[in-house]
Amino acid sequence: MEKTFKYVDYLWEEKKAADLGDDQVALFLYRSNILGADLRITNYGGGNTSCKTVEKDPLTNEDVEVMWVKGSGGDIGTLTREGIAGLYTERLRNLKNVYKGIEDEDRMVGLFNHCIYDLNSKAPSIDTPLHGLLPFKHIDHLHPDALIAVAAAKDSEQVTKEIWGDTMGWVPWQRPGFDLGLQLEKCLEENPGIRGIVLGSHGLFTWGDTSYECYMNSLDVIETASEYIENKVKEQGEVFGGKKTDSLPSSGRKEKAAELLPLLRGLASSENRMIGHFTDSDTVLEYINSNDLERLAPMGTSCPDHFLRTKIQPLILKLDPSEDLSDPEAVLKKLEPDFDQYRKEYKDYYENCKHDNSPTMRDPNPVIIIYPGVGMFSFAKNKQTARVASEFYVNAINVMRGAEAITEYTSLPRQEAFDIEYWLLEEAKLQRMPAEQPLSRRVAIVTGAAGGIGKAIADKMVAEGANVVLTDITKESLEAAVKTYKKDQVSGVVCDVTDEASIIAAYKEANLAFGGVDIIVHSAGLAISKSLEDTSMKDWNLLQDVLVKGQFLMAQHGAAVMKKQGFGGDIINIASKNGIASGPNNVGYGTAKAAQQHMSRLLAAELGGDKIKVNIVNPDGVIVGSKIWEGAWAEGRAKAHGIKVEDLPKHYAKRNLLQEIILPEDVANGVFACIGVLDKSTGNTINVDGGMANAFVR
Structure with missing residues (x-):
């Protein structure tokens, strides 16, 4: 009979498991994925799972036990066979014969490679011996909020015994490594028959003979701890010492956050440009508005996985939630001393704790920034990392909440935290990270991005590492476009570029989604091909509004965001050959495009002092895949040239010097050249037309 849980999600599906048969590795991966799907159990990249099977040794053809375990840098929620390591269990255990003690930990990691069974293995992680030195077939090492609360509570060992009696072991805090594996082995020897082990300040180990038994054991232990904590909270009647600050209404919080984020992003990017994330969940608000915030926040987090992603402690802003933020310079003057102090304290932490062989000090800026009454901001190298940092700090909040309810929250000593953060093995992992893409750490907003040229530009931006805010006037098309990207890559917002309020809302979305804007591409457009006599005022005004007014408003409000950030x-602006070259039946469109071009030059002259570059891309004859060539425009151009609509692509290709058909992707490449290559060019025009002599700008 299926057991029900209140504090964790039971996600095991009998049919899915049955379809995997007796494939123990597949069942271990299935268990890992469903455990990783519940953030209360373990966060992205946190925890480690394993199983042991009997395989044929390819050299002796004898049966040998092989341990399959999550590899270095993986995530159990998305774990696949490509992300695991397969090691001879006996060889791993034989490493006890050559282990020389704590000072030998880093060397031991290199020796794991001598234990590899599966030549396609992912690099084994530092947690490998913790699984290998225990005898169980299936093992979960997880970081549940409730268990870390128990592990981080004062008198954690006694609390563990109070909750589970003699059925759970307890091991004091120790940095992960071979010796911690020996401590787990010793704990089991001294406490035969236990169902799991609590790691002080760290997490949980549980096990089972089958994948399902292991899964149920993990859930049951977490459920028991969660229930114990909630009963303690009820006894207290309040958490975090009660409320000190009142929250603004939800809409007010979003307004404040959107207004403040570009300033915070600029300050947090003093060494490396960062991407932002904002959350104002009930869990966050309960903590940041509490009386105990200023006592608990400086203590830092307890679990290594938490502070590796959130830094040793957050920055608390000394801003009142009702404060007027409309004057960026005045707000900046208030914020700068707090950031300076944070950087100084981080430098002191580094200097006081460093060793002779410690890596160079990393970026001293805060990752987590707290604004009581409003919400929590996080900043990192990309959206996923910023979001995950926020999620980890929410886990840390839950840990503090639980530990305070049980007895009293305790954090790792600063030296222990430093030794994790600046561990040479952690530094080696960072050095192995792939090089960043050309547009990483940058945020773009693209108008008209639901299709055609705009969508191709957004695609190119994402492919080169940028986060992109897609805007378009049609909700359905926009939603379909957003679905073509992965999580954390883009955000979508309906925007009518002729409506100033709509543009303001789009920039607010960009601020809330990613922290600000670095790149503005005005691609929204339409084309009307009519003679002077046939061009109505409605036609004229529509072209002027979308192409010219829209460009002006996008630049005006976007430049304000860029100036707040302070890094250019x-x-x-996507114009057209028609803004330079004259042709029949084109007075409305050509005039609007010419206005776009000269406005761009004027803006380049005005904004250069702020390091804001303004450039123009002039396409021509983009028929295949372009939205403006649908319907009347294509018919009008075909009529003007005396050809059929279906002959337009070939016609336009024949008339350019290279005799090439121009695609939306070609225009996107022109945009990328302006942004990712020509870093000292402004006021320029790049023609993407295959070479049209009458449109040469010089």
Whole structure:
């Protein structure tokens, strides 16, 4: 009979498991994925799972036990066979014969490679011996909030015994490594028959003979701890010492956050440009508005997985939630001393704790920033990392909440925290990270991005590492476009570029989603091909509003965001060959495009002092895949040239010097050249037309 849980999600599906048969590795991966799907159990990249099977040794053809375990840098929620390591269990255990003690930990990691059974293995992680030195077939090492609360509570060992009696072991805090594996082995020898082990300040180990038994054991232990904590909270009647600050209404919090984020992003990017994330969940608000915030926040987090992603402690802003933020310079003057102090304290932490062989000090800026009454901000190298840092700090909040309810929250000593953060093995992992893409750490907003040229530009931006805010006037098309990207890559917002309020809302979305804007591409457009006599005022005004007014408003409000951030930016306007070259039946469109071009030059002259580059991309004859060539425009151009609509692509290709058909992707490459290559060019025009002599700008 299926057991029900209140504090964790039971996600095991009998049919899915049955379809995997007796494939123990597949069942271990299935268990890992469903455990990783519940953030209360373990966060992205946190925890470690394993199983042991009997395999044929390819050299002796004898049966040998092989341990399959999550590899270094993986995530159990998305774990696949490509992300695991397969090691001879006996060889791993034989490493006890050559282990020389704590000072030998780093060397031991290199010796794991001598234990590899599966030549396609992912690099074994530092947690490998913790699984290998225990005898169980299936093992979970997890970081549940409730268990870390128990592990981080004062008198944690006694609390563990109070909750589970003699059925759970307890091991004091120790940095992960071979010796911690020996401590787990010793704990089991001294406490035969236990169902799991609590690691002080760290997490949980549980096990089972089958994948399902292991899964149920993990859930049951977490459920028991969660229930114990909630009963303690009820006894207290309040958490975190009660409320000190009242929250603004939800809409007010979003307004404040959107207004403040570009300033915070600029300050947090003093060494490396960062991407932002904002959350104002009930869990966050309960903590940041509490009386105990200023006592608990400086203590830092307890679990290594938490502070590796959130830094040793957050920055608390000394801003009142009702404060007027409309004057960026005045707000900046208030914020700068707090950031300076944070950087100084981080430098002191590094200097006081460093060793002779410690890596160079990393970026001293805060990752987590707290604004009581409003919410919590996080900043990192990309959206996923910023979001995950926020999620980890939410886990840390839950840990503090639980530990305070049980007895009293305790954090790792600063030296222990430093030794984890600046561990040479952690530094080696960072050095192995792939090089960042050309547009990483940058945020773009693209108008008209649901299809055609705009969508191709957004695609190119994402492919080169940028986060992109897609805007378009049609909700359905926009939603379909957003679905073509992975999580954390883009955000979508309906925007009518002729409506100033709509543009303001789009920039607010960009601020809330990613922290600000670095790149503005005005690609939204339409084309009307009519003679002077046939061009109505409605036609004229529509072209002027979308192409010219829209460009002006996008630049005006976007430049304000860029100036707040303080590190410049790029504005790219998609104009047309028709703004330079004259042709029949084109007075409305050609005039609007010419206005776009000269406005761009004027903006380049005005914004250069702020390091904001303004450039123009002039396409021509983009028929295949372009939205403006649908319907009347294509018919009008075909009529003007005396050809059929279906012959337009070949016609336009024949008339350019290279005799090439121009695609939306070609225009996107022109945009990328302005942003990712020509870093000292502004006021320029790049023609993407295959070479049209009558449209040469010089």
